Amino acid sequence: MDKIVTLKNLTYQYRDTDDRLALEDVSLSIEAGEWVAIIGPNGSGKSTLAKTINGLIVPDKGEVKVGDLPLTEENLWKIREKVGMVFQNPDNQFVGSTVQDDVAFGLENLAVPRKEMVERVHSAIQKVKMDSFMEREPARLSGGQKQRVAIAGVVALRPDLIILDEATSMLDPQGRKEVIQTVKEIKEQENLTVISITHDIDEAALANRIFVMRAGHLIEEGTPAEIFANGDNLVHMGLDLPFPEKLKSALSRNGLSVPDTYLTDEGMVEWLWTLLSKK
């Protein structure tokens, strides 16, 4: 498969006076069509990493490549067309005065002709199921709805890659579920690559691969099953334990021998009932 993002030996420091680097020698590559989660405690460099991918931050050292385009001055805007980003605060990324204006904003920037723009705006809004809110102002939308509009704004640009920079962290559980569901559906339909930066365990569990960062370093990389098998070490990585893991450690504290491998919800149910039926 094609590599959509290749990062080589990235190093970055915000201010010369900072006592440590925000990113230190980070290398990774992501394949087209993957869903990747980047996790880690606050200040581990996750957002900085995400911003280097579309050139919002230029690394001090190292190489960034999106598709076959290396990140350079000339390629910057071409790369931004390929990479859509959804940020954390739903209010501070809403540029337009109404839902449809906001979705159209990116298209206006690319000088898409108006006829095509109208079409793309409508279909993007339909994809995030906000059709009945076209004329609404941001002040009258919930946080989750605003994030869905932000996703529509990105989808209308038809990117190859969507980066969710803690896009669900300011939402309530309901809004979070809606937003993740929306991204998941759109990913399937358009065959996109998704990079989600998150503290949310359910969101991380959706990924094909998880990267774990700490203090500017990439410390671990693997499938959710591999990462979640770390059990209690996850807490040190800045993540909560997934529910089956919590249940497992509670059971083992009560003297039951539990499997070492990571189990999904279904796997846990399966294991529990086989265990009980053996007795």
Added chain:
Amino acid sequence: MDKLIFGRYIPGTSWIHRLDPRAKLLATMFFIIIIFLANNWQTYLLLLLFTLLAVKLTDIKFSFFINGVKPMIWLILFTVVLQVLFTSGGETYFQWGPIMVTSQGLLNGVFIFCRFVLIIFMSTLLTLTTMPLSLTDAIEYLLRPLTKLKVPVYEIALMLSIALRFVPTLMDETEKIMNAQRARGVDFGEGNIFQQMKAIVPLLIPLFVSSFNRAEELATAMEARGYQGGEGRTKYRQLHWQTSDTIVMLTFAVLTGALIFLRN
């Protein structure tokens, strides 16, 4: 803030609502200019009838327009009283030193009152029937010739529309900070003027700082979505000039003619 009628939009589908915002903006500005043509009772009567007709066409309750006048009422009365007391001419009813009440003064007072009320009615009509957003579009369109003079019209329009879009968001935030500071013991709107001013500081500074953060995040988000400046963008919103807009313009031309004919 809820009492503030100025700048409030009331959704509707009346004939006036559906007019092009450019036509409405031009007409209102034009009205404010031609109102100074009026100088006798016939002309004022004509303008009054014209305004009432326009108000009728909006399908908005008359009380909204009255509410628009209310905050200005002291200024209006002050001006009217000055006019009445210090204008000479016509029949004198009362005199005491430089202060006098004359028939000319009374007439002037009434005219000034009408002038204020008509201007406020017309501008209220504009803001009540036009979405702030369409107004920005209209302003952008009308300023467009200035691009030749190197005035950054697109940037001004973007600034206007972002400012408008953030008004409710910032109002909410102000409310939140006020409540947060109240919960920590700050008394707003109490004590003498100095204490009141001092109490504003814990509201203003956090609001200022958070605006900076907002600005930075918004700029990042805009850049990430490909914003490279006003040049070479297409526009999603478009304005449509219709026959009814031309009719409005013609009506104003006729009105001006009538005013010039009727004035002394």
